[in-house]
Amino acid sequence: MKDSPTSQISTVTLLRFEGLNAFWIFGQMQKAKPKLKKVSGLEFSKLMGSGGKNGFSKMLNVNVYVLHCVWESELAANDFFVSSATFSEFRTRAAEAYTIFMKASKAHGLWEGTNPYHTEKITPSGPIAVITRARIKLKFLPRFWSHVPSLGKKVDQALGAIFSIGIGEYPWFMQATFSLWESYDAMRNYAYGSPHHMEVVKKTRELGWYSEELFANFIPYRAEGSWKDLDLKLDEK
Template identity: 45%
Template structure:
């Protein structure tokens, strides 16, 4: 049996009509997605404005995180699903990243949707997904502190970071980040040695911001589409030598 795979798709919408259509799918699409064969877990995701991690939404960019029984089920959906064809028709740009899970801990809505099924490789391209539900009493502290750290990461031009985006299911409360890195070592240099990220980790432990959290690392193995007019396939494979910036 083919192993589980994960996909994350980003949609860009231009113009008020298309953006309104994209916004409505946050509520409408899950009903159709629940009936898709082979799709075991999914989340429609909004995005933040500015550098991508903000209390202000970006109505021009949305995401779809999907967990599939196998790659064949995913491909059938992307090629033949009427729902996805509607997304394709309404969007000005689409990018889909195919992933295999290397490491994961924590839960999402009380579940662990990702199955570790590929060896972790320190030199391979890496995708990182973090997701948390923020405790209501700490919302003010979280949003006062974290966006500045996210901006600082890009001001410092963190080595190895290809792009990152702040995404979420519900405004302010349920938040996630998705990032792509040239390799694991460069990501770890940032996560464990960088002053900005280490400060966030320290604050999280001190204040107990989250009532649920999940952290996952994936290895991308396939990319379809473009982002900001650039081929993500060329960015990620075989040599990561071009940065495409934030969303």
């Protein structure tokens, strides 16, 4: 997919840390915020932790983190990943890192009071990425977490699923997911064809579990780095 170097893009970077570096990255959850705010061309960013069992668990995975960024342009993103001292330290300390470059094709809802994505009319013809994010009302935490572990397992087993992980800014009540699918149809078939997923969506609407939520689709067009069992096949012409 051809891309304009001056239009908004988003990136998701998967990061795995081992040993003492796992303690270091945990501290960066707060320490990196002011550094990222100073990055030129970075419009929105979140460094998030993950849960165990592919992220869909109340137990924390102290080794895997995700840096999600929204950039004013691909040029700004390239400059950060090549020249930024902040990302250089992330990359040096990480045992594994994988960055996916994407264009938003659909987005509705809010993330901390704003929708950070500028969407473009792109007809998906290959893999698609999905980000969901929700702030869960405290009184509904037990009900929410009674459904999430089995829901995560179902995503992994869904036809056309490439990869999925549960992530979040804060444990248990600010939750997000990032998933990759072979096609738009595969994603829709799971979203609207899985009885368990539809049950969770129905309960969400009926009971009002969330005080804020967002759903966004992306077209991934470039990937760099390596991640175990993830090799996203993209047309980067």
